[in-house]
Amino acid sequence: MTKSPVQFTLNGTETGVFVNGGANLLDVIRREAGDLAPKLGCAQGGCGACTVMIDGETHLACLTLAETVEGKRVETATSLANGPQLHPLQKAFVEGFAAQCGFCTPGMLMAAKALLDANPSPTREQVTEAIAGNICRCTGYEPIINAILTAAAELRGRISA
Amino acid sequence: MSITVETYATLAEATSAMRDKTQFLGGGTMVVRGINYGAQDYNRVVRSTDAALRGIRNEGNQISIGAGVTMSQIMASSSTDFLAPVARLVGGPAIRNMATAGGNLFVRPPYGDFGTALLALDANVQMSDGQSLPIERFYAQRDSQRGIVAAILLPRPAHGVFRFRKVTRTKPKGASVLSIAATLPGGSRITEARIAFGAMGPTPLRAKEAEQALEGASLDATGIQRALDTCLNGLDPSDDSLASGWYRRAVAPVHLRRLLLGKES
Ligand SMILES: Cc1cc2nc3c(=O)[nH]c(=O)nc-3n(C[C@H](O)[C@H](O)[C@H](O)COP(=O)(O)OP(=O)(O)OC[C@H]3O[C@@H](n4cnc5c(N)ncnc54)[C@H](O)[C@@H]3O)c2cc1C
Numbered sequence: 001m002t003k004s005p006v007q008f009t010l011n012g013t014e015t016g017v018f019v020n021g022g023a024n025l026l027d028v029i030r031r032e033a034g035d036l037a038p039k040l041g042c043a044q045g046g047c048g049a050c051t052v053m054i055d056g057e058t059h060l061a062c063l064t065l066a067e068t069v070e071g072k073r074v075e076t077a078t079s080l081a082n083g084p085q086l087h088p089l090q091k092a093f094v095e096g097f098a099a100q101c102g103f104c105t106p107g108m109l110m111a112a113k114a115l116l117d118a119n120p121s122p123t124r125e126q127v128t129e130a131i132a133g134n135i136c137r138c139t140g141y142e143p144i145i146n147a148i149l150t151a152a153a154e155l156r157g158r159i160s161a
Numbered sequence: 162m163s164i165t166v167e168t169y170a171t172l173a174e175a176t177s178a179m180r181d182k183t184q185f186l187g188g189g190t191m192v193v194r195g196i197n198y199g200a201q202d203y204n205r206v207v208r209s210t211d212a213a214l215r216g217i218r219n220e221g222n223q224i225s226i227g228a229g230v231t232m233s234q235i236m237a238s239s240s241t242d243f244l245a246p247v248a249r250l251v252g253g254p255a256i257r258n259m260a261t262a263g264g265n266l267f268v269r270p271p272y273g274d275f276g277t278a279l280l281a282l283d284a285n286v287q288m289s290d291g292q293s294l295p296i297e298r299f300y301a302q303r304d305s306q307r308g309i310v311a312a313i314l315l316p317r318p319a320h321g322v323f324r325f326r327k328v329t330r331t332k333p334k335g336a337s338v339l340s341i342a343a344t345l346p347g348g349s350r351i352t353e354a355r356i357a358f359g360a361m362g363p364t365p366l367r368a369k370e371a372e373q374a375l376e377g378a379s380l381d382a383t384g385i386q387r388a389l390d391t392c393l394n395g396l397d398p399s400d401d402s403l404a405s406g407w408y409r410r411a412v413a414p415v416h417l418r419r420l421l422l423g424k425e426s
Contacts, residue, residue, distance in 0.1 A: 002163075002165075004166070020163065021163050021164045021165050021166055022163065022164025022166065022196045022206070024193055024196070024197060043194070043197040043198070044194045044197065044198070045190055045194060045252070045255075045256060048253065048255065051255050057233070057258045058254055058255040058258055059255055059258055059259055060190075060255050060256070060259065062193070062197065063189055063190050063193045063194055063197075063259065064189060064193065064259070065166060065186065065189055065193055065196075065206065065208075067166045067168065067208075068186075068189070068208070111254065111255070114254070128333065129254070129333055130254055132253040132254065132333045132334040133252060133253020133254055133255050133256060133334060134253070
């Protein structure tokens, strides 16, 4: 089977891999690059567990052909923490019980990160809309929405402080 | 299964690379889903990085939407503000960052909401070989050709003339039980209405008898009655996990009435 070389930046690190024809980005991130944050849920775009950012926009890694990220900037939930220092979103998820089994969490975090990057003061409705493509079967969503609003407030405080 | 992925710098090269068992790649939301689930009908994917596929341009009183323009880009551009409410109803945010206008023309029901809107707007589909097809003709021959769509050209509707409604089981995101798009020019006496239904047949379809029934009519309960009585003629919805064809036929006139009267219920 022929493999193609693909180079991209994964969480700030230049990454080069050889991919099988038709391999999706999720497989490449998990198996080739060893970043296990994004999860394989449905492999058809319905669950959002594989949500990553490509050049600052959320994309579903399971529906992205690996070849198409050549030269691009890919970020997973692994990029959020700074060493042991959790990102305010992660901290709010932990403290607000927004993660139970945790399977949806890396995707939820990236959907929330994209929202807060674009809109630091979202309304509750905008938060709901931003995570509409991410399914959580544990929490009933309320703790997640609250955690995102809490993190938004903390991030705003940091900026104004 | 191994898939060959070929990337071409120009649309012309990509066009000549199209042959049997080959899919052109838009945003990939359906093509890659197919690969993940072992699609047997293609083993080759052709893509192009040609800038001609991207970009929304005003050309006189027409708007040109590159086939590779995503739903998020439609939502962000002032040239396509009237289409933003349609694009916003396609999938969730990550899908909208990927799903292209060109790809939406090829998907099977219950998908194709954006194409339904384009059908009611009398768009023209520009193929990469230079051919330009009225969208209705494009849809009629869609499944028997393998050309690449380069762009979609459409006139900007006058303010308030274009309407869209999508009926889903779940909100804010869900696939269509059905969708309806209409352009209703003429003010108090409608002339040359266009009504298109999505998920009511293998491709988006126009309800031509209902369009004719609206000619000269006013948008009130009496004026629209004949359009409601005839709107199902020519539609052929199928059963899927969201709704049976029977249910779709039963509710389509109800939603058309709401759209025409501008009412929620
Ligand atoms: C979770 C989920 C939710 C969705 N929700 C909706 C929804 O609410 N409404 C809706 O309408 N759709 C929905 N879709 C379907 C799909 O994402 C959209 O219809 C989208 O616009 C398809 O575009 P794409 O660029 O991703 O297509 P691709 O997957 O790239 O392509 C789809 C088909 O179009 C062909 N194609 C693509 N571009 C071209 C071109 N330029 N020329 C010729 N052929 C081309 C491909 O070869 C393929 O056959 C959803 C999909 C998923 C996975």
